[in-house]
Amino acid sequence: DWTMAEFRATKIAEIREQVGDGKVICGLSGGVDSAVAAVLIHEAIGDQLTCVFVDHGLMRMNEAEQVVTLFRDHYNIPLVHVDAEELFLSGLAGQTDPEKKRKFIGGAFIDLFEAEAKKIGGADFLAQGTLYPDVIESVSFTGGPSVTIKSHHNVGGLPERMNMKLVEPLRELFKDEVRELGRELGLPEIFVGRHPFPGPGLAIRIPGEVTKERCDILRKADAIYLDEIRKAGLYDAIWQAFAVLLPVRTVGVMGDHRTYDSVCALRAVTSTDGMTADVYPFDAGFLTQCATRIVNEVKGINRVTYDYTSKPPGTIEWE
Numbered sequence: 398d399w400t401m402a403e404f405r406a407t408k409i410a411e412i413r414e415q416v417g418d419g420k421v422i423c424g425l426s427g428g429v430d431s432a433v434a435a436v437l438i439h440e441a442i443g444d445q446l447t448c449v450f451v452d453h454g455l456m457r458m459n460e461a462e463q464v465v466t467l468f469r470d471h472y473n474i475p476l477v478h479v480d481a482e483e484l485f486l487s488g489l490a491g492q493t494d495p496e497k498k499r500k501f502i503g504g505a506f507i508d509l510f511e512a513e514a515k516k517i518g519g520a521d522f523l524a525q526g527t528l529y530p531d532v533i534e535s536v537s538f539t540g541g542p543s544v545t546i547k548s549h550h551n552v553g554g555l556p557e558r559m560n561m562k563l564v565e566p567l568r569e570l571f572k573d574e575v576r577e578l579g580r581e582l583g584l585p586e587i588f589v590g591r592h593p594f595p596g597p598g599l600a601i602r603i604p605g606e607v608t609k610e611r612c613d614i615l616r617k618a619d620a621i622y623l624d625e626i627r628k629a630g631l632y633d634a635i636w637q638a639f640a641v642l643l644p645v646r647t648v649g650v651m652g653d654h655r656t657y658d659s660v661c662a663l664r665a666v667t668s669t670d671g672m673t674a675d676v677y678p679f680d681a682g683f684l685t686q687c688a689t690r691i692v693n694e695v696k697g698i699n700r701v702t703y704d705y706t707s708k709p710p711g712t713i714e715w716e
C-alpha cells in the first residue's frame with residue numbers, strides 16, 4: 398500500500414545508488430514514459446543526465462516544440478534537440494515496405510543518438526522509459542517470440558554497441574501508474590494524459606512512401622480529429638486516436654469541380670496496455686463532423702473512413 402510519493406523517493410535513492418557519479422543519457426520520444434523517466438532521473442542526479450530529443454520530422458502537430466518547451470522552460474533540464482527531418486525523409490524516399498521503413502528509422506535513430514553520446518564524452522548508462530507491459534511484450538507476443546509482428550523502434554541494441562548499462566526506473570509500472578507518477582512530479586496535464594505515440598511516428602501512419610508533403614497533410618487531418626475529440630470531452634476515454642493517410646486517391650466533387658485526392662482513415666481504440674484493443678464506438682454524427690472538417694480544411698484529402706477493426710486481428714497502428 399505505497400503511494401506515488403513513496404515510490405518517487407525510493408526510486409530516487411535507487412537511481413543514485415546505481416549511477417554513482419556516472420553519466421546517463423536519455424532519449425526523449427515526446428511520449429509520457431520517456432518524459433517521466435527523464436524528470437525522475439534528473440531529480441535524482443541533476444546534470445549527470447543528458448537528455449536527447451531526436452526530432453525525425455515525423456511528429457504530430459506542434460509536438461516537437463512542446464517537448465523542447467517542457468524540458469527547457471518548465472523544468473530547466475538541459476536538452477539536446479537534434480533536428481534530423483531531412484535525414485529521415487531522404488532515407489525514407491522511395492521506401493514503401495513497412496518493416497524496411499521501421500528498420501531504417503530505428504537504425505538512423507541509433508546512429509544519431511550514438512553521435513550525441515560521443516559529443517558528451519560517452520555515457521555509462523542509458524535511461525529508458527520501459528514499462529511493465531513492454532517487459533512482458535518483448536518476452537511473449539501473439540504467436541510467441543519467434544514471430545516478429547513489427548520491429549519496434551526503441552533504443553534496443555544500443556546498450557551493447559555503446560557498452561552501457563540500463564537505467565529503467567519505470568519497469569514495474571503500468572501506464573496509468575506512470576501517469577500518476579508524472580502528476581506527482583509536476584508534469585503538465587497535456588503531457589501526462591497524452592495518448593501513446595510510436596517511435597517511428599507518422600511514417601507508420603502513411604502506408605506507402607513518406608514525403609514531407611504527405612506528413613504535412615496527415616498532421617493537419619490528425620490535429621483536426623484530435624481537436625474534435627477534445628472538444629467532445631472524449632480524449633481521456635480513448636487509449637489512442639489518430640489519422641492515417643492512405644496511398645489511394647478517389648474522385649470527389651467540391652463546389653462545381655472534380656477532385657482527385659487522398660483518402661484518410663480515422664482510428665480510435667480503447668485499451669489498457671496496447672496488447673489488445675477495442676474500437677471506440679463514436680456516434681455517427683461525431684464522425685460525420687470530423688469528416689466534413691477534414692475534407693473542407695485539408696487540401697489533399699477528399700474522403701474520410703473509420704477503421705472498425707479490433708486488435709486482434711488488426712494491430713493498432715497500420716504498419
Ligand code: XMP
Pocket residue numbers: 547548549550551593594595596597637671672708711712713714715716
Ligand atoms: P500495434 O500497432 O503493434 O501497437 O498494435 C501497439 C502499441 O505500441 C505502439 N507502437 C510502438 N511504440 N515503438 C513504440 O514505442 C514502436 O515502434 C511502436 N509501434 C507501435 C502503438 O502506438 C500502440 O500503442
